[in-house]
Amino acid sequence: QQQxxxxxxxxxxxxxxxxxINCAYExxxxxxxxxxxxxxxxxxxxxxxxxxxxxxxKEGRFTISFNKSAKQFSLHIMDSQPGDSATYFCAASNGAGxxxxxxxxxxxxxxxxx
Amino acid sequence: DAMVIQNPRYQVTQFGKPVTLSxxxxxxxxxxxxxxxxxxxxxKLLFHYYDKDFNNEADTPDNFQxxxxxxxxxxxxxxxxxxxxxxxYLCATSSDLDNEQFFGPGTRLTxx
Numbered sequence: 001q002q003q004x005x006x007x008x009x010x011x012x013x014x015x016x017x018x019x020x021i022n023c024a025y026e027x028x029x030x031x032x033x034x035x036x037x038x039x040x041x042x043x044x045x046x047x048x049x050x051x052x053x054x055x056x057x058k059e060g061r062f063t064i065s066f067n068k069s070a071k072q073f074s075l076h077i078m079d080s081q082p083g084d085s086a087t088y089f090c091a092a093s094n095g096a097g098x099x100x101x102x103x104x105x106x107x108x109x110x111x112x113x114x
Numbered sequence: 115d116a117m118v119i120q121n122p123r124y125q126v127t128q129f130g131k132p133v134t135l136s137x138x139x140x141x142x143x144x145x146x147x148x149x150x151x152x153x154x155x156x157x158k159l160l161f162h163y164y165d166k167d168f169n170n171e172a173d174t175p176d177n178f179q180x181x182x183x184x185x186x187x188x189x190x191x192x193x194x195x196x197x198x199x200x201x202x203y204l205c206a207t208s209s210d211l212d213n214e215q216f217f218g219p220g221t222r223l224t225x226x
Contacts, residue, residue: 032213043118043204043217044157089156093213100145100213104156 003027004092006105013112019077021108023090026071030092034102035064035075038087047088048075080112117141118218120205126224127195135190135221137205146188147215148180149204157204163188164210192223200225 005024013019023033034049050057050064050073057064063076077084090105119138127133137146144165149157161170163182177199179191192199202222206215 034214036217041220041222043206043220045217046214049214100208100210101147101159101162102213102215107154107156109154 003103004090004105006090006108008108009106010109011111013080013110015080015082015112015114017080017112019080019084019110019112020074021088021090021110022072022074023092023105024070024072025092025103027092027094027103028071029094030103032093033064033066033073034091034093035062036089036091038089038107044089077110080110082112082114085110085112118205118207118216120203120218120221122221123219124222124224126226127192128226129197130194133192133195133223135192135203135205135223137188137190137218138186139205139207139216139218140186141207141209141216142185143207143209143216144185145208145210146182147204147206147208148178148188148190149206150199151202151204151220160190195223195225197225199223 007022035047036044037047038044048059048062050066052068055066061078066073088108091102093102121136147162148160151157160174177193181189202220204220205218208215
């Protein structure tokens with residue numbers, strides 16, 4: 001059972017455009033929602049994360065929008081650049097201490113055309 | 115710089131020949147994770163250590179074992195690698211103060 005559903009599976013955007021990736025979750029106990037960026041042959045790197053007490057978080061060109069009632073969150077990449085071409089994973093987490101682990105979306109492959 | 119280090123970066127082994135992958139961290143985090151990631155898939159958690167407490171995922175095959183001799187090091191042992199175990203193996207760490215996981219660069223395992 002996929003607890004975090006991510007869409008689209010792949011995305012092609014022109015340079016300077018806006019990339020939008022969406023995730024939906026089921027478990028209302030989730031309290032941490034990160035986005036990871038992964039380049040080929042590298043480990044995932046945390047891009048930006050949000051907690052459910054805020055509806056939006058912005059860091060540079062990257063923004064997370066969070067809709068608690070709809071149980072959805074999305075990543076917006078403004079002014080997309082070819083260097084942003086990577087795979088993006090959303091995730092969600094709950095629990096504490098020994099029980100804490102990330103539940104991952106299936107990933108979105110983003111290609112930004114020059 | 116504080117970081118998560120994985121060795122080797124590339125490992126080739128033969129079918130059925132045991133292999134050990136290593137992970138070390140300078141972040142002094144008390145939680146360490148091992149993930150398996152196959153091409154075009156999300157990382158799949160195999161197990162994690164919370165301090166010395168080992169937590170195995172229910173669907174992790176017995177073929178995969180782990181050791182954590184101290185805070186800084188963690189090892190992944192694959193006792194009898196099969197062709198289906200060829201993958202990228204990722205180590206990650208986190209502090210028990212928050213959920214952020216820091217990943218190493220991964221070890222690419224090839225099974226011949």
